[in-house]
Amino acid sequence: MQSKLVSQTEFILKEAKARFKNPVLLWAGGKDSTTMLHIALKAFARLPKFPFKVMLLDTGYQFTETYEYIEKYAKKWKLPFIRQKNLKALSEGINPFTTDHFTCCTKLKTENLANAIRKYKFDAVLVGIRWDEHGVRGKESFFSKRKNPDHWRVHPMLNWSLSEIWDYLKSNKVPYNPLYDRIEHGNLTYKSIGCYPCTKPIPIDDKEERGGRALDKEQLMEDLRALGYM
Amino acid sequence: MEKKYLHLVVIGHIDHGKSSILGRLFYDTDNVPKAVMERIRKTAKILGKEGFEFAFVMDQIKEERARGITIGLAHKKLVTEKHSITFADAPGHRDFIKNMLTGASESNAAILVVAADEGIQSQTKQHLFLTKMLGVPRVAVALNKMDLVDYSQERFKQLKEMIEQLVERVGYNKLDVPIIPCSALEGENVVKRGNKMSWYKGQTLLEHIENLPEVTPPSNLALRLPVQDIYTIEGIPVVIGRIVTGVVKLDDKVRVWPSGREYSVERIYIQDKEVEAGEPGDNLYLYLKGLKQGEIKRGDMITLHNDKPTFATRFKAYVFIINHPTGIVPGYKTRFEMLTESTPCIINALLNKIDTTTGAIVEESPSQLQDKEAALVEIATSKPVYIEPQQHFSNLANFRLIEDDTRVGMGICVEVIE
Structure with a gap:
């Protein structure tokens, strides 16, 4: 019998395929979206081609390890892969060093996603967020409608906890971003990975998963979500 | 190894200690986020109140709740060595009815919290009644606040008898309903055994929870x-x-x-x-x-091949309006969605309006149902749909009411009329 979590996630992925014409699955090389992608690959393995586009929202400032990992497995898993960058914002000089965090995230992530939805006419965006990772995300539902531009958000991973994600990745021998295994200064690790200037490793025994993310420290999550970020 | 997966709803009268029980479960199993604990330890130290950390955890929960933020206990799982336990929302935080309608069909059990000083109160009965009605298979009773009755075995025996009568009247077998004397405040018999009730030889609340049967597939x-x-x-x-x-x-x-x-x-x-x-x-x-x-x-x-599903065109259901600015009246037309089914429907009649925080019937045959209100209603669908009463096929009872692609209500079928 399928585990309860995998069963639910697979069901939602297949609902997305049944309900929408042109869904895209967001994959940033993190543990949650990698778990979602892996379940989708297994769920649709019998189809001649993978039914969703897979997209990296490339800010230009993710870790080298993240880019290498994504490029390697996008090829290996033969994904219909899109790499989306907000070139206009980048050429205007938006960057995480001198631009404030809020503007930087809005331009390179939120606006970048909105541009992609318009460009490729996506009607649904599959995102691997979980209820337990951040208070703001605790309010999300599996399917929700968004405006500007009009599309649906689909969240197949809401029910997973941090430890269940790692149990899945390890017991299924899913290759994951090597950054998670890197230990710095003896006891610092990456538990949640974003852009390198805004992600710091945190102590190994720290239970605050997103404690190393500048985004969270500044309470930006709520504002960003209201504007359409994941 | 796959952990045993449990899903619980926490019920009970207001102020009988639903959040304290939950707070104590998380605190004593080291499941309170580290950043929160750090803040608490520092505050306690400044105030010279080391040892009272648990009270601070509870204050923290109250404060965050007042600001409309969940501390993360909502949807948070309590992870122990062999178990992953999900609690349907932080109790009391949102509407009781909403929690029940979303959580009941997949719940292993309800934890009924009863305060030892006040005993059975109106919501104790109402919550338990709805819990049974919505098909939650098991109940465990946390007889909380034993510290307020001097850990009296006499008081425990007296309440145990009354609670057993109540659970039998609602339809549970009292032999399946453990009653655990405990104190969330002092941490007695919730996770740790403590030493104040040596007369109690049974299991702690957490042990009982861990021993709950998994929902049989x-x-x-x-x-x-x-x-x-x-x-x-x-x-x-x-x-x-x-x-x-x-x-x-x-x-x-x-x-x-x-x-x-x-x-x-x-x-x-x-x-x-x-x-x-x-x-x-x-x-x-x-x-x-x-x-x-x-x-x-x-x-x-x-x-x-030798079977036929229940086709219903008219049925009774509890419906909770979650997002409808103007409210609904008898004759309201909307869309019924369930599993992979989607078809127009009409709310024929509003039968009983229910207080969403207590589960009590507050009005018979109301003329309308406002946003965030709940009622027992009669629904007719435009074509036969496969729906079963919650008590028979818990997974085939839940449905949604949809308007313009937005979920305006959620419901759970309790009786098929035709």
Whole structure:
């Protein structure tokens, strides 16, 4: 019998395929979206081609390890892969060093996603967020409608906890971003990975998963979500 | 190793200590976020109140709740060595009814919190009644605030008898309902045993929770396999669907509804593996012998050949309005959605309006139902739908009311009329 979590996630992925014409699955090389992608690959393995586009929202400032990992497995898993960058914002000089965090995230992530939805006419965006990772995300539902531009958000991973994600990745021998295994200064690790200037490793025994993310420290999550970020 | 997965709803009268019990469970199992604990330790130290950390945890929860933020206990799992325990929302934080409607069908049990000083109160009865009505299979009672009655065994015995009478009246077997004397404030018998009630030889609340039976997969029930999609693989139509109840095996004779056509099962796949049978929760690729394109569609239902699903066009249900600015009146037309089914429906009658925080009936035959209100209603659908009362097939009772792609209400069927 399928585990309860995998069963639910697979069901939602297949609902997305049944309900929408042109869904895209967001994959940033993190543990949650990698778990979602892996379940989708297994769920649709019998189809001649993978039914969703897979997209990296490339800010230009993710870790080298993240880019290498994504490029390697996008090829290996033969994904219909899109790499989306907000070139206009980048050429205007938006960057995480001198631009404030809020503007930087809005331009390179939120606006970048909105541009992609318009460009490729996506009607649904599959995102691997979980209820337990951040208070703001605790309010999300599996399917929700968004405006500007009009599309649906689909969240197949809401029910997973941090430890269940790692149990899945390890017991299924899913290759994951090597950054998670890197230990710095003896006891610092990456538990949640974003852009390198805004992600710091945190102590190994720290239970605050997103404690190393500048985004969270500044309470930006709520504002960003209201504007359409994941 | 796969952990045992439990889902619980916490119920009980206001101020009997639902959040304290939850706070104590998280605190004593080291499941309070580290950053929160750090802040608490620092504050306690400054105030010279080391040892009172738990009280600070509770203050923290209250404060964050007042600001409309969940501390993260909502949807938070309590992870112990062998278990992953989910609590349906932080108790008291949101509407009781909403929690029950979303949580009841997948819950292993309800934790009923009763304060030892006040004993059984109105919401104790109302919550327990709805818990039974919505099909939650088990109840465990946390007899909280024993510190306020001097840990009296006499008081425990007296309340135990009264609670046992109540659970029997509601329809549970008292032998299946453990009653644990405890104190969330002092941490007695919640996670740790403590030393104040040496007369109590039973298990702690956490031990009871961990020993709850997992919800038996409904494989002993009749097969219900709603058709989610049809994929064409190598030119052959293949049925996609997740089993709700029952089991399907190779060579089984099955029937597709509403057409009533019969087929035999030729091949079954779960993901990329070929298997001989599917159980509840399994997402299947089902090859039916001789199935032609167009003979089956999303929204159909598969049963065994000698069976027929319940087709309902009129049924009673508890409905909770979650997002409707103007409210609804009898005769309100909307869209019914359930599993893979979607069809217009009409609310024929509003039967009883229910207080969403207590579960009490507050008005009979109300003239309208406002946003965030709940009621027992009668619904008619434009075509027969496969729905079963919660008590029989808990997974086939939940539905949604939809308007303009937005979920305006959620419901749970309790009685099929026709």
